[in-house]
Amino acid sequence: MRLLLIGPPGSGKGTQAVRIAEHFGIAHISSGDLLRRHVAEETAIGRTIKEYVARGDLVPDGIVMDVLRKPVSAASQANGYVLDGFPRTVEQAEAAYLVAKALGASVRIALYLDVGRDELIRRVLARGRETGRADDTEEVINHRLQVFEDHTRPLLDYYAEREELITVNGARPVDEVAWSVTVQLQRVQRQLNG
Numbered sequence: 001m002r003l004l005l006i007g008p009p010g011s012g013k014g015t016q017a018v019r020i021a022e023h024f025g026i027a028h029i030s031s032g033d034l035l036r037r038h039v040a041e042e043t044a045i046g047r048t049i050k051e052y053v054a055r056g057d058l059v060p061d062g063i064v065m066d067v068l069r070k071p072v073s074a075a076s077q078a079n080g081y082v083l084d085g086f087p088r089t090v091e092q093a094e095a096a097y098l099v100a101k102a103l104g105a106s107v108r109i110a111l112y113l114d115v116g117r118d119e120l121i122r123r124v125l126a127r128g129r130e131t132g133r134a135d136d137t138e139e140v141i142n143h144r145l146q147v148f149e150d151h152t153r154p155l156l157d158y159y160a161e162r163e164e165l166i167t168v169n170g171a172r173p174v175d176e177v178a179w180s181v182t183v184q185l186q187r188v189q190r191q192l193n194g
C-alpha cells in the first residue's frame, strides 16, 4: 500500500500514521520527523532549514525531495509506505508523481484528516507544552495553519481528481479515528484490487 496522509498541524497525522503502518505492515515516513532530525543533528541540511521549520514556513522542495528519496524508494520496493506530511503543495505532488512513475510506484490513495481550527490550535498548544517543539507556539501555529490553507488545501482537489481521496473526521478520540481510517482503507484497497 502506498498512502499519503494530508492534514493540518494538530490533525493527528503522526499518530494515525503510526497506527496505519503497524496495521498494514508498511513503513511510516514523516517528512517533518526527518527534517527535525537534521536540525537536531546539526547537519548541513539541518543548518539550512532550521529557520524555515522554526517559522512554520515550508522547506524548499529540493531539500525535502533529497531527504525523502532514499526512504521512499526503499519502502516502495518493500511493502509500501504511509507518507506523513508530504506532499505539502501541488508542486511537490507533481514532482513526486514523476519520480514515482519512473519507479513504477505511483500513489493510489490519499487520506485527509479533517479537524476544525479551534481543536487544531488546542491540540498543537498542548503538544507544545508537552514536547517543547519550537513551532508549536501560539505565534507560529497561526502561520502554519495559514500555510496549510494557502498551499496544502489545494492538494485535496488535486487528489480528488486523480486518486482515491478518503476524508476522515479527525476530531474524535484517537481510537475512533484509527478505526474509521482502517475500515475506509480496507474498503478502498478491495475496490482497487477488485
Ligand code: AMP
Pocket (backbone or CB within 6 Å): 009, 031, 032, 033, 035, 052, 053, 054, 056, 057, 058, 059, 060, 064, 084, 085, 086, 087, 088, 092, 135, 144
Ligand atoms: P510536520 O511535522 O509535518 O508538522 O512538519 C513540520 C515542519 O517541517 C513544517 O512546518 C515545515 O517547516 C517542514 N516540512 C515538513 N514537511 C514538509 C514538506 N513536505 N515540504 C516543506 N516543508 C515541510
